[in-house]
Amino acid sequence: MSWEDHYRTEFTGSGTEALSIAVAIAMAHRPEVREPEVIIPAYGCPDLISAILAQGAKPVLVDLLPESPCMNDAQVRDVITTETVAVVGVDFLGISERLDVLSQVCRDRNLFLIEDSAQSFPPASSDRPLADLVVLSFGRGKPINLMGGGALLIRREIVDRSLAVLGRYPLSEVVTGLSWKLKRSVFNLLMARLPFFILEKMPFLGIGETRFRKLKTISRLELPEALLSSAIFEFGARPLIHKLYDRELQSIEVFGWKLLGKRKSESTGGDPDTPRLRYAVLAPDKELRDQALRSLNRSGIAASAFYDKTLPHIEGVEEALKEKPFPCADDFASRLMTLPCHEDVKESDISLIANIIRGIAQN
Numbered sequence: 001m002s003w004e005d006h007y008r009t010e011f012t013g014s015g016t017e018a019l020s021i022a023v024a025i026a027m028a029h030r031p032e033v034r035e036p037e038v039i040i041p042a043y044g045c046p047d048l049i050s051a052i053l054a055q056g057a058k059p060v061l062v063d064l065l066p067e068s069p070c071m072n073d074a075q076v077r078d079v080i081t082t083e084t085v086a087v088v089g090v091d092f093l094g095i096s097e098r099l100d101v102l103s104q105v106c107r108d109r110n111l112f113l114i115e116d117s118a119q120s121f122p123p124a125s126s127d128r129p130l131a132d133l134v135v136l137s138f139g140r141g142k143p144i145n146l147m148g149g150g151a152l153l154i155r156r157e158i159v160d161r162s163l164a165v166l167g168r169y170p171l172s173e174v175v176t177g178l179s180w181k182l183k184r185s186v187f188n189l190l191m192a193r194l195p196f197f198i199l200e201k202m203p204f205l206g207i208g209e210t211r212f213r214k215l216k217t218i219s220r221l222e223l224p225e226a227l228l229s230s231a232i233f234e235f236g237a238r239p240l241i242h243k244l245y246d247r248e249l250q251s252i253e254v255f256g257w258k259l260l261g262k263r264k265s266e267s268t269g270g271d272p273d274t275p276r277l278r279y280a281v282l283a284p285d286k287e288l289r290d291q292a293l294r295s296l297n298r299s300g301i302a303a304s305a306f307y308d309k310t311l312p313h314i315e316g317v318e319e320a321l322k323e324k325p326f327p328c329a330d331d332f333a334s335r336l337m338t339l340p341c342h343e344d345v346k347e348s349d350i351s352l353i354a355n356i357i358r359g360i361a362q363n
Contacts, residue, residue, distance in 0.1 A: 001228075002122050006129035007153035010166060011223040015118040015137025015150035019051035019088070020218055021169065022133040022152055025162045026086035026112035027055060039079060039087045041071045042310045042326035043333050046212040048088065048116070049317050054215040057085070061311060063326040067258055067282055069093075072328070073101045080105075086112040089131070091120035093306075093338065094143075094242075094276035095261035103130040118142060118150070119277050121235060129155055143277055144231045149221055166220065173222045212316030238275040241341040241350075245279045248350040255361035256284035278304070278338040286334040288360060293337060295356050301349065302340040309333055 001009060012018040027036045038052045042061040052059045062075040069092035076087060087106055089097035099115060106113040113130065117123035118137035121144055125131040134153035138146035154162050246262050253259065260280040283289035289305070296303035307314070310329045312321045339353060 003126040003129075003134070003153055006125070007134060007155055008159045010152045010154065011221040012150045012152055012169075013172075013217065013219040013221060014139060014148060015116075015135055015142070016047040016051050016215055017218045018135045018137070018150040018152040019048070019114070019116060020054045020215055021165065022112075022114045022135055023052055023055045023057055023086060024168070025133060025154070025158075025165045026114070027057060028165050029112065029158075029161065030085045033083050033085055035083050036085045037081060037083045038085060039071075039076055040311075041069075041088075041090055042312070042329035043069070043307065044090050044092075044311060045118075045307065046311060046314050046317055047215075048090070049311065049321070050213060050215040054218065058083075059321065060084070061321065061324070061326065064328045064332055066328050067332065068328075069095055069260070069280075069332065070098050071102070073098070073105055076102065076105055077109075080109050080111070084109070084111055086114050088114045088116050090116040091118075091124060093261075093278050093280050094120045094274065095280065096120065096124040099124055099128075099130040106132075121232070121274070123153070125153070131155070132158060138228075138231070141277075143235050143275070144228070146223075146227065146231055149223060151223075169218050169220050171220045171222060212314055235275060238341075239343055240273065240275060241343075241345050242276040242279050243272065244345075244347055244350050245339065245341075248347070248354050249281070249357070252354060252357050252361060255358070257357065257361065258282040276341045278306075279341055280306075281337045281339065282332070282335045283337055284335070284361075289335050289337050291360050292357055295360065296339075296353060299352060299356060301353055301356075303353075304338050306336055306338045307333060308336075 012021060023038055027033065036057040037060045038057050039060045039062060040048045042063055049059050060079050062079055063072050064070060065072050071089065087102055089099055089102045091097055103113050112132045115123055115125050115131035115134045117134055119142065123134045123136065125134050132155050136151040138144050138149040140147055246259060249259055258281065260282060283292060293303050293305060310326055310333050311317060312324065
């Protein structure tokens with residue numbers, strides 16, 4: 001694997017379980033802390049909350065930078081206390097967090113930096129090991145789809161000190177028989193061929209759900225490396241659909257729409273030569289975003305609002321979080337629209353998307 005020079009790989013039952021073990025390792029390195037806290041962005045997957053609570057730690061939310069999925073580093077510094085053990089930087093839909101900035105914050109305050117790369121592959125720390133721990137997810141709809149499972153990458157300098165934590169969790173073997181292969185093939189086919197609004201109506205797929213679920217079990221897996229290598233090859237062979245979006249949608253920026261991660265040089269940029277999970281666009285306001293979603297879905301385009309809400313507003317997390325104002329995260333959630341990046345997306349589809357959005361913007 002591309003990260004093997006810097007990290008040891010431990011396979012887990014899911015990406016959420018990998019994150020929870022990462023939190024446990026961070027806690028073990030600060031045994032004097034009685035009520036550990038972990039800093040996360042106010043906009044993200046509720047599984048972030050589940051992973052932290054499973055270790056008895058407290059999630060602490062911070063706002064985003066304006067019109068960006070990246071955390072406000074000044075606010076990160078403000079909320080650090082003597083009980084803080086880690087900061088989680090989330091790579092959003094292939095758009096990397098500013099790990100260089102967050103790693104400096106963590107070094108200054110002796111904290112662990114955890115890169116959550118569940119939605120991005122390869123992780124940004126593969127080349128520059130800025131994060132102490134890196135989380136990957138191999139679940140349905142993720143860049144590397146193994147229909148489940150995940151991985152925790154542990155920086156080699158801290159492996160020995162992490163073994164006691166790893167030993168708490170049972171090790172089981174992945175079974176990939178005919179039934180597993182059939183399910184994976186059917187899922188990939190549906191994801192590529194059917195519009196998002198149809199997939200959302202299939203409850204057995206669990207697509208489009210933003211739901212808080214408690215993490216009940218944590219385990220490690222024995223995952224065949226050949227299986228992972230094959231899935232990585234499949235992902236790497238996907239066409240770079242986001243480059244077509246960059247070119248075809250640039251005309252809508254004059255109307256106040258923003259294409260996220262368009263340039264690698266931007267603080268929210270991603271690797272231009274790596275496939276994206278979905279393509280992220282910010283509308284000028286919520287009303288135009290919702291209008292575009294309706295029009296695109298009626299035209300067969302799998303557009304989505306993604307999480308649609310900040311973490312304090314997601315059902316089920318009320319007991320874990322106190323509702324506070326996060327103006328930039330709330331604004332981001334209300335304006336975000338994501339577009340499909342699978343191999344069946346054609347230039348004609350992207351031209352249709354651009355025409356629909358231009359028509360909405362000009363009216």
